[in-house]
Amino acid sequence: MKATKSSRTTSPPTRRTDFDSGAALAPVLARKIADRLALAIAARGRATLAVSGGTTPKAMFEALSREAIDWRRVTITLVDERMAPPDHERSNHRLVSRTLLQNHAAAARFVPLYSEPGDADTVAARAAAAIDAIERPFDVVVLGMGTDGHTASFFPEGTTLATVTDPACPTSVLAIEAPGAGEPRLTLTLPWLVEAGMIALHIEGEAKNAVLAAALEPGPEAELPVRAVLRHTATPVEIFWAP
Numbered sequence: 001m002k003a004t005k006s007s008r009t010t011s012p013p014t015r016r017t018d019f020d021s022g023a024a025l026a027p028v029l030a031r032k033i034a035d036r037l038a039l040a041i042a043a044r045g046r047a048t049l050a051v052s053g054g055t056t057p058k059a060m061f062e063a064l065s066r067e068a069i070d071w072r073r074v075t076i077t078l079v080d081e082r083m084a085p086p087d088h089e090r091s092n093h094r095l096v097s098r099t100l101l102q103n104h105a106a107a108a109r110f111v112p113l114y115s116e117p118g119d120a121d122t123v124a125a126r127a128a129a130a131i132d133a134i135e136r137p138f139d140v141v142v143l144g145m146g147t148d149g150h151t152a153s154f155f156p157e158g159t160t161l162a163t164v165t166d167p168a169c170p171t172s173v174l175a176i177e178a179p180g181a182g183e184p185r186l187t188l189t190l191p192w193l194v195e196a197g198m199i200a201l202h203i204e205g206e207a208k209n210a211v212l213a214a215a216l217e218p219g220p221e222a223e224l225p226v227r228a229v230l231r232h233t234a235t236p237v238e239i240f241w242a243p
């Protein structure tokens, strides 16, 4: 299903589950993702998963890697990546390799966003070709969020923020730079995220909880770009929060 342009200023309903700790959240979200992937495999013989990086998902990825589904039929990619090689400490590819692509999930196919050589636009174009070869829509997208309200690499003041959060953006992956982003980034664009069969927003900490509460209120998407997902999603975003 393709997202259409809309001037929505508030968010449709979300579903939210709160946990006592990140350790309690991790296996529950992992099982929910695994169940959804298993359903897709039963229905179509294959499943797709796009995940975030950063620091939050580590325990959940480790739990997910131990879920006994037919990972040979699962394609995994990233919702965003730094312009950094896969052995770099800030690489999302590195996090996924070390935590998710382990145990049972080592059998999954992984499609990275970063590759060499080239500048960010060249790398983004190559990543877009790789993503375009994956069947749409993703079965599951797992998003994180920064305390600046960014999700994927939709950063406030991002050079291509208006384009990557356009519900009609025709390109799957674009480069973006922003003051809060560190190195240049590669990000999946809004349509590829919001059309997913299941969208989980996994956040931890009181600060992110407060940012999420603000994001659910009316206000400009450019200020808290996670609003773009919350407002343009085809299915309710499922929020998983722990202190």
Ligand SMILES: O=C1O[C@H](COP(=O)(O)O)[C@@H](O)[C@H](O)[C@H]1O
Residues within 6 Å of the ligand: 051, 052, 053, 054, 055, 056, 057, 080, 081, 082, 092, 143, 144, 145, 146, 147, 150, 151, 152, 153
């Ligand atoms: O830069 C990024 O940050 C967000 C949030 O990361 P966290 O370290 O606060 O969990 C993440 O969702 C995104 O994929 C990542 O590239």
